[in-house]
Amino acid sequence: MKHRPTVLGLRENRAQFTLLVIVTMTVGALVGLERTTVPLLGTEVFGLTSNLAVFSFIVAFGLTKALTNLAAGALTARFRRRQLLLAGWLVGIPVPFALAWGPSWWWIVGANVLLGVNQGLTWSMTVNMKIDLVGPARRGLATGLNEAAGYVSVGVTALLTGYLATAYGLRPAPELIGVVFVAAGLALSLLARDTAGHVALELARHPAPAETERHSFGAVFARTSWRDRSLRGASQAGLVNNLNDGLTWGVFPLLFADHGLGIAAVGLIKGLYPLLWGIGQIPAGHLADRYGRKPLIVGGMLVQAVGLLLALALLDRPLLAGIASAVALGLGTAMVYPALIAAVSDHAHPAWRANALGTYRFWRDIGYAAGALLAGLLADALGLNATVLAAAVLTAASGLLAARWLDGRPTAR
Numbered sequence: 415m416k417h418r419p420t421v422l423g424l425r426e427n428r429a430q431f432t433l434l435v436i437v438t439m440t441v442g443a444l445v446g447l448e449r450t451t452v453p454l455l456g457t458e459v460f461g462l463t464s465n466l467a468v469f470s471f472i473v474a475f476g477l478t479k480a481l482t483n484l485a486a487g488a489l490t491a492r493f494r495r496r497q498l499l500l501a502g503w504l505v506g507i508p509v510p511f512a513l514a515w516g517p518s519w520w521w522i523v524g525a526n527v528l529l530g531v532n533q534g535l536t537w538s539m540t541v542n543m544k545i546d547l548v549g550p551a552r553r554g555l556a557t558g559l560n561e562a563a564g565y566v567s568v569g570v571t572a573l574l575t576g577y578l579a580t581a582y583g584l585r586p587a588p589e590l591i592g593v594v595f596v597a598a599g600l601a602l603s604l605l606a607r608d609t610a611g612h613v614a615l616e617l618a619r620h621p622a623p624a625e626t627e628r629h630s631f632g633a634v635f636a637r638t639s640w641r642d643r644s645l646r647g648a649s650q651a652g653l654v655n656n657l658n659d660g661l662t663w664g665v666f667p668l669l670f671a672d673h674g675l676g677i678a679a680v681g682l683i684k685g686l687y688p689l690l691w692g693i694g695q696i697p698a699g700h701l702a703d704r705y706g707r708k709p710l711i712v713g714g715m716l717v718q719a720v721g722l723l724l725a726l727a728l729l730d731r732p733l734l735a736g737i738a739s740a741v742a743l744g745l746g747t748a749m750v751y752p753a754l755i756a757a758v759s760d761h762a763h764p765a766w767r768a769n770a771l772g773t774y775r776f777w778r779d780i781g782y783a784a785g786a787l788l789a790g791l792l793a794d795a796l797g798l799n800a801t802v803l804a805a806a807v808l809t810a811a812s813g814l815l816a817a818r819w820l821d822g823r824p825t826a827r
Contacts, residue, residue, distance in 0.1 A: 420611040422549030424556065431547055431556075433606055434540050435563045437499075440599035441536045442564030444506060445529060446571025446688070447513065447592045448475075450681040451579050452522065453667040459584055460519040465798075466790030467519075469664040475526040475533075476660055476782025482534025483779055487772020488631050495539045495546075496608040502535025503600040510592030514585055536599065537564065538775060542768055545759060546609035549616060553759050554707075558699020558752035562692045565751075569689030571595075576681015584677075616764045629766035638758070638773035645770070647819030648757045651711055652778030654812035655750050658718055658743065660785025661805050662687070666736065669725070669798045673732035683736035687744045694748025699756070707757040708820045714749030715813030717742055722806035726799055754778070757820065 424431060448471070456468035489498055505528055512525035541560050548556040575588035582588070638645045667680050675683075702710050721742025728735035755771065762770035785805070792801040 420615050422547070422612060422615060424548045424552050427547040427612075430607055430609075431544060431559075433602060434543055434547075435559060437599055437602050437606065438537070438540045438560055438563040439567040440595045440602065441533065441540065442567035442688075442692075443571045443595040444509065444592055444599070445533055446568035447510065447575060447589055447595075448526075448529075449568060449572035449663060449684045449688070450576040450667065450677065451584050451588050452513070453664050454579075454671070454677065454680075455522065455584055456519060457668070460522075462519065464790070465664070465668070465793035466787070468668070469786040469790040470519075471523050471526045472660050472664055472786035473783045474523045475530045476656075476779055476784070476786060478527045478530025479534045479782065480530075480776045480779040482531050483538055483775035484635075484772050486535055486538040487634075487769040487775075490542070490768040490772075494608045494610055495543050496603070496606055498535050499539040499543075499603050499606065500600070502532050502539065503596065503603055505535070506532030506596050506599075510589050510596065513592070514589035534775075534779070536603075538772065540564075541755065542771060543606070543609045545755075545767075545771075546612040546616070549612075550759075552703065554699040554702035554752055554756040555696075556699070557755040557759075558695040558697075558702070561751045561755075562695040562699075565688040565692030565695070567692070569685045569687065569692060571685075572688065573681050573685030576678050576685065579681070580676065580678045613764060629763065629769070631769055634762075634766045634769040635773050638762075638770045639777065642761060643819050644821045645758060645761050645774070647816050648711070648754050649774050649777040650819075651715060651750065651812050651816045652754050652774055653781040653784065654809055655715070655718070655747060655754075656778050656781030657785035657788065658722070658781075658805055658809055659747070660782035661789040661801065662722075662743065662785075663782075664786055665789050665793065665798055665801055666725075666739075668793075669802070670732050670736050672798070673729060675732050675736070679733055679736070683733075683740050686737060687740040687747075690741060690744025691747040691751070694745050695752045698748050699752035702753040702756050707753040707760070708816070710749045710753035711757070711820060712813050712817045714746045714753070715809055715816060717746030717749065719746075719806045719810040719813065721746055722802050722809065725802055729799075 456462040462468050509525050509529050512521050544556045544560050578588040640646050721739045725739035758774045789801050
């Protein structure tokens with residue numbers, strides 16, 4: 415069979431791109447297993463009384479995923495992206511079984527350590543591979559499609575587990591659908607082709623880094639974390655964005671259950687948020703390519719802050735409060751997510767882009783752990799309402815920092 419030449423572009427690589435989109439859907443579906451039921455498992459099955467103890471599974475997940483993201487960037491220098499993608503799926507195999515039948519809360523926490531490694535490797539590689547395929551011109555759309563696929567699956571699975579839990583109980587039926595996601599993700603990943611040739615082609619077309627431009631792991635970490643003004647702005651916004659996700663992941667099921675909503679209604683709220691987050695990233699990615707990254711990032715953070723305030727302002731009608739908050743949080747996060755990944759890619763040379771994305775995703779996913787810790791400490795000390803209010807203030811402040819630090823409209827490098 416004649417070998418097809420390596421080319422960059424979304425249309426030119428549509429078959430592989432589409433395959434990777436479907437893989438990302440299975441990645442998101444696996445983490446969606448936990449959105450509705452696991453906080454309730456902590457209180458109703460294992461009898462936990464401390465909010466911090468309940469949210470410990472999110473801390474375990476966030477820390478592990480963040481560190482794996484960081485390692486994934488460095489590992490791309492030694493292993494092909496496809497190899498790391500497959501490794502992530504192998505690590506994820508025990509997760510649904512541990513969630514379904516783990517005899518103690520520590521089994522749930524341990525499952526989230528494995529889930530963090532799985533998500534860090536699989537999601538990092540799918541986004542890197544899509545960026546490799548499309549080249550500089552369509553990064554925003556590529557990342558929007560990638561994240562949309564993942565978070566629509568998170569939302570659908572959160573809805574599904576809510577209804578399964580209502581019909582069959584909190585365990586094991588809602589968790590065991592994860593076996594299908596792991597099997598499908600692993601099988602599809604075996605069909606994916608590595609993108610090393612696309613990276614080499616982009617490198618050949620791109621000016622070499624300046625001799626004074628260091629791109630060791632440590633240098634890229636420092637540059638992405640604080641030395642480069644725009645990369646610093648993107649990293650802090652990503653952290654606070656996922657802090658919101660981690661905080662609401664733990665707080666919202668407990669908050670709305672305390673106000674009389676059943677598991678199915680909580681599942682609707684927890685599913686609507688990532689559904690809108692996912693679907694909205696397709697137009698948001700396109701707008702980020704057309705009008706620049708900064709307006710989407712700053713505006714999205716402020717919309718999220720409004721969403722958190724809506725949850726409190728309408729709490730006397732809890733279902734309305736949950737839906738209104740989920741809509742605003744979903745749309746605000748959709749605006750931010752692809753624009754942040756594209757902004758980091760804009761400011762990173764292809765020679766060190768994987769490390770820059772790994773560093774950004776490290777700080778972004780540390781937000782899960784930070785949000786869960788903040789939620790646990792504040793909720794135990796001041797209550798769930800004060801926790802949501804603190805998150806709203808922090809999110810607005812992050813948006814203002816992004817407005818100060820990010821470039822107005824960076825050009826793709």
